[in-house]
Amino acid sequence: MAELVPAGIAGIGHFVPEQVIDNEWFTKTLDTSDEWIQQRTGIVERRWLRDDEKPCDMFVGAGKMAMEDAGVNPEDIDMIVIGTVSGDYTAPSAACIVQARLGLPKCGAFDVAAACSGFMYALAVGSQFIETGRYKNVLVIGGDAMSRMIxxxxxxxxxxxxDGAGAVVLQPHATCKQGLIEDIHIGADGEGAKYIIRPRGGAGDPMTHEILDERSHYITMEGRPVYRFAASKMIWLLDWAMQGQDPDKLGWMIPHQMNRRILEQATSHLGIPPEKVLHNISKYGNTSSGSVPILMSEGYHKGLYEKDTYLVLGAFGCGLTWAGARILW
Ligand SMILES: CC(C)(COP(=O)(O)OP(=O)(O)OC[C@H]1O[C@@H](n2cnc3c(N)ncnc32)[C@H](O)[C@@H]1OP(=O)(O)O)[C@@H](O)C(=O)NCCC(=O)NCCS
Structure with a gap:
């Protein structure tokens, strides 16, 4: 077997819609309050697409920024993979729409459906194509338009x-000399599918007027079991990522932004100083597959990452799915 070609992160980008929805907005129609939302989740506001905007607008924006950052042209891209469960259409894939809109060559283009873990799953897939030596530039995007599914x-x-999206361009590490992807883990437990689900309206139970009336084509969630799952997986993942590594080399934790309380509990349980944990949940809420790459992009463009330190990425979500990565910057 040929030797593996370590993969690196050559460029990073992100895109969030302009429209800001603050907590007060919900109090106009629902029995809730800014205080409840902030206390239970840490969310102050989130971005939602306007009616005339589409999810692929975000994927294109994030992809463009990552390509510019990496200094690659559209014709350089060998493959595009998007982690999303909310493309513009059920079919074709979002990746095909974005490939055409970005003017990429007629390269492989496909989506990976792993909900909130989608970007991390797509990163795992994309990095394999670099590591085998098959491709030199892979565009990986993660994002979701949750406002269209809730x-x-x-x-x-x-x-x-x-709503939001983030993106990276992967290259052989020898070319880009940054962001070495040392290890990636992906996992799932389909027994937990019922905890976050769009119960009806899929191909297993196609859309009817009755489904629309009972609103069962929207996402339903059992908050408590999901909370417990995310908290325990978060602890497990951080442990997994830094096992056998020098703890002083931990640069930043970049966790999925689902609930500020879960993140604080997990990191304090592990004794990780809060100043090593990136978060932006107060600004964007949970953007599903967009969460980790948006956070990673913001930290990178603020110049926070130091050479020879680790970034630890972790995501959890519907499926139930989870994923982690250790990246040496
Ligand atoms: C959803 C979540 C914030 C709820 O917090 P919680 O402390 O577990 O609260 P509970 O589910 O026990 O609900 C407490 C009460 O608040 C109510 N409530 C729920 N949403 C509310 C809102 N927006 N405003 C006011 N009250 C609300 C519930 O109806 C419940 O009322 P009841 O006791 O009269 O039945 C929390 O469970 C959570 O974050 N879970 C994980 C969700 C997640 O991350 N999902 C995505 C995974 S990728």
Whole structure:
């Protein structure tokens, strides 16, 4: 077997819609309050696409920024993979729409469906194509338009989610000399599918007027079990990522932004100083697959990452799915 080609991160970008929805906005129609939302989740506001905007607008914006940052042209890209469960269409994939809009060559283009873990799953897939030596530039995007999948009348889910996307360009590490992807883990437990689900309206139970009336095509969630799952997986993942590594080399934790309380509990349990944990949940809420790459992009463009330190990425979500990565900057 040929030797593996270590993969690196050559460029990073992100895109969030302009429209800001603050917590007060929900109090016009729902029995909720800014205080409840902030206390239970840490969310102050989130971004939602306007009616005339589409999810692929965000994927294109994030992809463009990552390509510019990496200094690559559209014709350099060998493959595009998008982690999303909310493309513009059920079919074709978002990746095909974005490939055409970015003017990429007629390269492989496909989506990976792993909900909030989508970007990390897509990163795992994309990095394999670099590591085998097959490709030199892979565009990996993660993002979701959760505002298009939640029930605006359900106070227990609607306040949690936002829209957004992030992206990276992967290259052989020898070329880009930064962001060495040392290890990636992906996992899932399909027994937990019922905890976050769009119960009806999929191909297993196609859309009817009855489904629309009962609103069962929107996401439903059992908050408590999901909370417990995310908290325990977060602890497990951080442990996994730094096992056998020098703890002083931990630069930044970049966790999925689902709930500020979960993040604080997990990091304090592990004794990780809060100043090593990036977060932006107060501004964007939970953007599903967009969460980790947006956070990673913001930290990178603020110049926070130091050479020879680790970034630890972790995501959890619907499926149930989870994923982690250790990146040597
Ligand atoms: C959703 C979540 C914030 C709820 O917080 P919680 O402390 O677990 O609260 P509970 O579910 O016990 O609900 C407490 C009460 O608040 C109510 N409530 C729910 N949403 C509310 C809102 N937006 N405003 C006011 N009250 C609300 C509930 O109806 C419940 O009322 P009840 O006791 O009369 O039944 C929390 O469970 C959570 O974050 N879970 C993980 C969700 C997640 O991250 N999902 C995505 C995974 S990627």
């Amino acid at each position: 029930d605006k009348q359900d106070r227990s889910t609607v306040v949690l989610f936002g």
